[in-house]
Amino acid sequence: KNPEGDLTNWRSALVKTESISEVAKKLGYEDYLLMSRGEATSAGRARQLILANSFEAVVGAIYLDQGYDVAKKFITKNLISNLPEIIENKLYIDSKSHFQELAQEKEGITPRYEVVAEEGPDHDKTFTIAVKVGEKEWGKGVGPSKQLAQQAAAEDALKKYQN
Incomplete structure (x- = not known):
């Protein structure tokens, strides 16, 4: 099925x-x-x-x-x-993919992720990343890798998008 x-x-x-x-x-x-x-x-x-x-x-x-x-x-x-x-609630789709689907469906644009800040020594960095659709920032995320920070930014964006 x-x-x-x-x-x-x-x-x-x-x-x-x-x-x-x-x-x-x-x-x-x-x-x-x-x-x-x-x-x-x-x-x-x-x-x-x-x-x-x-x-x-x-x-x-x-x-x-x-x-x-x-x-x-x-x-x-x-x-x-x-x-x-x-x-x-489509929780089986990772946040980044889910937000991309929503942004493309509603706005016709693929979100882009930008590094806002990098802090800490090379062996222990913390990344802050913003996700934007067009020029509008939808969310920010922090993580020990760019990938995890992007996921966190997408989660933040999904929360804002669904409200």
Whole structure:
């Protein structure tokens, strides 16, 4: 019924770190994790990874303790139940591609990404990137690589575009 590529994209969206960490947050795992003060106050990628890993550890523990069927039930209830939202909101498309589709559809122009700032030493740079459609700036993003900063800029633009 659905093309193979869509199914692969949906699966990827379900199991990516961001999705799994959101499930772990909803289940309250943050309250049970001991973290350094720096990690506890951080909202970044490392924190998401810790939360995602905690969810995966619980799945593994359920499997070892209670078997495949119980683990499958837990995954279905807490993770796979998010699939309709992922499909409806096109969360399986990365932010940059999604914003490009919207900009081309609504404005007839491909967005362009510009480096606004580069900070830090070569081995630990932080990039700030703006995304523009025509001359209008739609969003800004910050990240440890140009690619991640572009994704963050596209996410920011999508939030503004949808409001």
